[in-house]
Amino acid sequence: MAEAVVPPGEPGPGWRPRIVxxxxxxxLLKWIEGAGATYEQIPPATYDxxxxxxxxxxxVVLASGRSPHGMTSIADLLELHGPERDRLWVVASNGAVVFRYPPLEVVHEETFDAAPAVRAVLEHHPHALVAVEERGVGYRVSAHFPDGELSGDxxxxxxEEIVAGPVSRVIIRDPSATAExxxxxxSxxxxxxxxxxVGWTAWLDLAPVGVSKASGLALVAERLGVEQPDVLAIGDGRNDLEMLRxxxxxxxxxxxxxxxREAADAVTASVYDDGVRVELDRWFDSSGEGAR
Structure with a gap:
């Protein structure tokens, strides 16, 4: 009997992700229209x-451009940790920081000298806002960012003080410009x-060369003993490109x-239609068995 043909981008029969x-x-979170921020609420269908x-x-590994202190609250909302489970692995700052939680313990961090790149961008956007994380507090900023765009203080x-030493990530934001x-x-x-x-708006994340959510996730997979083919990744932004590939x-x-969309193996429903739930339902049904 001929073997079943698996469409491009589709896992073989019996596949189920070991890392999500x-x-x-x-x-995970829906955007607030025109606010540059998301509702800090997990839809019940996604939670389930x-x-x-x-x-x-x-x-389940959270992988975000957010700094560590902006991610622990989401882990709490999802109730990803507890006495029955190991501490979480989390990929933060677009892969520059990998930490365990709870408690928050940084286990890997990549830093770089961002000053030359920041100066080059500010020559063209002299009024742009600049920020770096102040861990556990918020961000050091050249001027206040629009409400809701940064977590913490x-x-x-x-x-010049912001980029005086090595940093893991720098944000440059120009509210008067566009993502394009x-x-x-x-470029x-x-x-x-x-x-x-580049984010959804005129938001530029600078990072060390070779660092991305993919590099951070690869480190986590290695520590967990999981092979790359057994990883499912879901995202929506340009900072997810390397991870999706x-x-x-x-x-x-x-x-x-x-x-x-073109970088991905598949496209699920939008965040407004519980796209995470739609994808996970393919592999995990209500009894905990594979849905296929």
């Missing part, structure tokens, strides 16, 4: 689907020695831009 890597904003994956033995600091402006500028500048990601199955949210 989830972006936060625009994937994530817990079916946990109950089936999968490791904002500590006003001169730009930043895509074009970053034109090259930003040698630095990797970058790296994972054994990379899934884009339905509202993602074309660049992200």
């Amino acid at each position: 890597a989830l972006d936060i904003d625009g994937t 689907a994530v817990h079916r994956a946990l109950d089936a033995g999968a490791h 904002m500590i006003l600091t001169e730009v 402006d930043f895509v074009e500028l970053a 034109r500048l090259g930003l040698h020695g630095t990797d970058y990601v 790296w994972a054994g199955r990379g899934v884009a949210m339905g509202q993602a831009v074309d660049e992200v």
